[in-house]
Amino acid sequence: MLKFALLGALGYQPMSGYDLKQFTDRSISNFWHAELSQIYLTLKALEKEGLITSTAVSQSTRPDRKVYAITPAGQKALQSWLNEPFTGIDQYKDTLLLKLFFSARVERETLLAQLRLQRGLHQKLVDGYNSETADLIAQSVEAHPELRKDALLWEATRRFGQSIEEAYLRWLEETIQMVETNFSLEDE
Amino acid sequence: MLKFALLGALGYQPMSGYDLKQFTDRSISNFWHAELSQIYLTLKALEKEGLITSTAVSQSTRPDRKVYAITPAGQKALQSWLNEPFTGIDQYKDTLLLKLFFSARVERETLLAQLRLQRGLHQKLVDGYNSETADLIAQSVEAHPELRKDALLWEATRRFGQSIEEAYLRWLEETIQMVETNFSLEDE
């Protein structure tokens, strides 16, 4: 799947592995992420398949860059992936929930500390979606008005992150309250 | 992490690999899942570490069962994991969102078909959290009143699944509307 994320990104403009890491972190990190090492490996695989090509670009002070561009075959592969329906639902994994499920014999204060810590972390995420990500999208459309349609979809994915994180935060608040009020009556 | 999920489950009662698959599918599948093959491998590793022990149980008609029980060392490992704070946030991956992000040149009707398909799938999930999962928890407490505290936490994780899926559905509705109304003015 990372293959298609990289193809999609290179569909906008040629980029190096390093660039792609920045791009993904700033745009799709909300619902897709990858380490640099994995990006380099995937680029190598894509080149082998003929879906992208690389060009070395030397720089005066910095190390050489290896800039990748999508090929017609790559364009085709990307479009056919985008057009085929996705009939599944991705499985979600959440360590906090897993711990919570089995935490009946954990001290109430330990549990509360855990939940409050997570509240702080998720609060930061919501703030980011509301400011930074929104700004980034607005800037792109200003600079490239032809990306109007693209920006509508980017904004939809930003709203997704915002909504989900807000729901997560609300749930954390409710759960903290529940533990505070209901959790220590007649314990063993 | 699956190790701790299995230890946690075996903390309630001894079970076979097959049992554990059923248990996880019915209780924590909302935020953690595993294939049977992976469960068998993880059980083998846990036994090697001395955190669980196995006993073969022969049955008349069915194949033999290998029932695993948690050891004192296992109990200790589980408790210390539960008590250590989790300071991260798990990365979420969503194929639908990834596709949507890059779909500016996809036909409007193809996109709408995709989104409507997902709306159906997620609707089914919400229905499940509201009925089946809720029933299952209620039954457990009735049968085992000493699990009152456990059930409070199980119910919290059920509400999590419900809230998140409801937020997902609301976002899908909004996004479908957005695509219907805003997506085909003056296309290239």
Next chain:
DNA sequence: AGTGGCATGTAAGGCGTTACATGATTTC
């Protein structure tokens, strides 16, 4: 006669993380 449930596992391959390795430049 076929499907599904019960029951355990192995093998191959893909995906992903973390650590390691290198090295210059810029910023604090």
Next chain:
DNA sequence: GAAATCATGTAACGCCTTACATGCCACT
């Protein structure tokens, strides 16, 4: 002087999925 940024990669390891392998029983 230290840390961050730019820039690319390899190696080891772990986790996970899919497919394969086996075989009986119950139900339709």
